[in-house]
Amino acid sequence: MLIARDLEVRAGARLLLEPVSFQVSPGDKVGLVGRNGAGKTTMTKILAGDSLPAGGEVQRSGQIGYLPQDPRSGDPDELVRDRILGARGLDHILRRMKAAELAMAEATEDDVRDAAMATYAKTETQFLTAGGYAAESEAHRIAANLALPDRVLGQQLKTLSGGQRRRVELARILFSNADTLLLDEPTNHLDADSILWLRGFLQAYSGALLMISHDTALLGATVNKVFHLDANRAVLDIYSMDWKRYLTQRAADEARRKRERQNAERKADQLMAQADKMRAKATKAVAAQNMARRAEKLLAGLDEERQADRVAKIRFPQPAPCGKTPIRGENLSKSYGSLEVFTGVDLAIDKGSQVVILGLNGAGKTTLLRMLAGLEDPDTGEVILGHGARIGYYAQEHETIDVSRTVLENMVSASPDLNNTEVRKILGSFLFTGDDVDKRAGVLSGGEKTRLALAMLVVSAANVLLLDEPTNNLDPASRAEVLNAINTYAGAIVLVTHDEGAVEALEPDRVLLLPDGDEDLWSPEYAELISLA
Template identity: 80%
Template sequence: MLQVKDIEVRAGARLLLSPVSFQVINGDRIGLVGRNGAGKTTLTRILAGEGQPAAGAVTRAGQLGYLPQDPRSGDPEQLARDRVLGARGLDTVVARMRKAEETMATAEGRVREDAMAAYSRAEAAFVAAGGYAAESEAARIAANLGLPDRILAQPLKTLSGGQRRRIELARILFSDADTLLLDEPTNHLDADSIVWLRSYLQGFSGGLIVISHDTELLDAVVNKVFHLDANRSELDIYSMNWKRYLLQRETDERRRKRELANAERKASQLMQQADKMRAKATKAVAAQNMARRAEKLLASVEGERQVDAVAKIRFPEPAPCGKTPLRGFDLSKSYGSLEVFTAVDLAIDKGSKVVILGLNGAGKTTMLRLLSGIEEPSAGRVELGHGARIGYYAQEHETLDVNRSVLSNMVSASPNLGDTEVRKVLGSFLFTGDDVDKPAKVLSGGEKTRLALAMLVVSAANVLLLDEPTNNLDPASRAEVLSAIKTYAGAVVLVTHDPGAVEALQPDRVLILPDGVEDLWSDDYAELIDLA
């Protein structure tokens, strides 16, 4: 349970949320919505205890499970399975059992007897904590999130960003938390996993706050909607499901328009009468009173809600380049004994459009990292053609220096642009005023996406490597990105779960990983997109 009392939320001097009070109790399934940058992630971090409000207090009762947009927790050497089991403290017990087993297999005499006793004690503790049934439950949750035993047996450091995020989601769902705070939980999930998650959250008996741009998830799950209005810095609370909320928002807006029009008409009539009365000295006081009545009338009604601003996204005019600006020869990648893919060849021609498909963990993100030069292949080579300029959008925003400001990140991407031009581009991506001085690490996922895209815009790249570019975006911003992809004249290599992004790209070719099969694009491949 969460009890929120008069909390105020700020980002530096900027007010994100005026003082508000609410509670989250068992059975509440709340959709927290609002445009990118409104403060949803900041508010959720405060509710989770990872940030402090500017004023007010948050009281927490029971266990809380929090999934941030960019989870980075866990020992890189830890097995993925142990990370999930650790939500109930089972990881340490399992580690004791494994250690005792190893000793029993090699030791003799008293040492082996001591190991057997240690194993018995650890197993008793394991059973008391839920034991094999709990382990089976964790595996079942993980499997439903697209994490089979093969993935669970790997160290966290070998997993892709999407796999690590799903491990964190599995850990939280396994934790038996009383209250869940989930920030974009469907990112990196395939279609079957999203359907399963909807069903799981529908049946969750505790309290839930979910930030999501997946309207199907919101429609299926939430019974309350909290709308954070960035223009008014207020939280509008609707105790109703998603469809009724959408209808109520439209009804409220029509009502506001009617009330404002009526108030403006009556105020105009009063002011006209006041103007006539001012001509007579004996009626000056009455005229003044009438003018005050007009002002009070206008102040008593709420005006039309301001439409949320949307980033204007257009990818750059590509710099001139040769016929084939990017090639990969016999590319292979392994992490220790784990082989991701082997002997993949590809050529990215000038202006070509390529989509990479494959199951989660097939190496799609790894391939983009190799092509961008951020990571080295285990075998083979990447070769840049004449005039090649690569622009890489990373799904985990690794291209951002989180310790530098928004402005500094932009300057590093566009050293030839002046300060005024850089600020103008940032303004078109909704970074204005003091926003440009904020360190990138405090930005929400949607804001990081906008900054990374802004850096691409000023790059003059002629090959764009885009890894899930529509994640974390509100519908209006997503539409802008899709339009930018559709109109970009340079070459694009795209990794996405978003069928709309592939439709906008209109790919010429498809690369299937991990096998490295390359083919001309056809609509037959479309059904693989949200499984990828």
């Protein structure tokens, strides 16, 4: 359960949310919505206790399960199975049980064996009290429904792709039996079957839930309250209703505010016109002044006129000249320990070509893009850059952004040939204005990081773009801008995505299927694989 009292949210000096009080109780399933950059992620971090509010307080009771947009927690050497079971402390108990088993097997003296047996019995009792084998089976079932099969459970976290790593954290949180779930874009990196399963899980969940999502089908199926963070007014509008009724009510509220503003402005204009006429007569100066005050009061307290939500104007760069084949990969292979990701992959990206990479989660799609970008070495083979090749890489986990630097510093590092004024102008087109450019990149929301990463691509003059899930974390208007940029870019694009609309915008001429590395001409038959990828 969460209780917020006079909660105020700021990003630096910028006010994101005026003081507001609300409660999220067991059974409440809240959709937190608003445009990118409105402050949804910042507010959720505060509710989770990961950040401090600018004012007010948050009271938390019970266990909180928080899924941030960019989870980085956990020991890289930890096994996936232990990471998930650790949500209930079962990983430590199982390790003690296995140690006791080993001690019993190796004991050569009766008293040592008896001590190990006593330790095992005590530990097994703790295990059964914590849910035992049924809980372990539940963890496996949750993992499997999030496309994390048994073979993945035995891997170390450091061997996973970004999408797999995020699904591990989601599985851990869902397994935790937390009293309150705070989920920031939980469907990122999920295939269609996993999204459908998650929908059913959240429908049946009896605790308190607050969720940020651009998946309107998920919101429509699960939420019974909507918190709309209005970026224009810095106000949290609370709707105690389901998603469908919220959409209708929200539209009605916007229309009402517009009518009230227009009526007030019309009456104020009439009063001011009358006051101006009366000022001409000295005997009516006081009356004119009173009339002007009445006009001001009419406008005071009304919501400011709603400005159209700003959308970043995204256009990918005019590609620099290059040879016929700017990048090739020959006999590329990658393994993590005994786990073979892919082997013997060959590909050639010709000038201006459009290629989509498909494969199940964990098939190595991100790993291959990182190889092509020069950020990861293949175990065998090599990546060969052709004449004039300039590579632009968009990473799904935003690894190209230095989180210790400011927005402006990141842009300057990506565009050393541009002066400060030119860089600021481009950042402005991506909605980073004023003090925004001095914010440290580490405090940006997922949507803001996406805009910054795309801005860094725009100034790169790249002739080959490697795009890994470029539409994640984006509201519908921003997503439409990215799709248009993909559609109109004149250079070569290699795309990894779960977004069918992104593939439609790309109009691919070829498809590469992983892990086998089979290459084929694109046909509509491959479209059904996109949401499964």
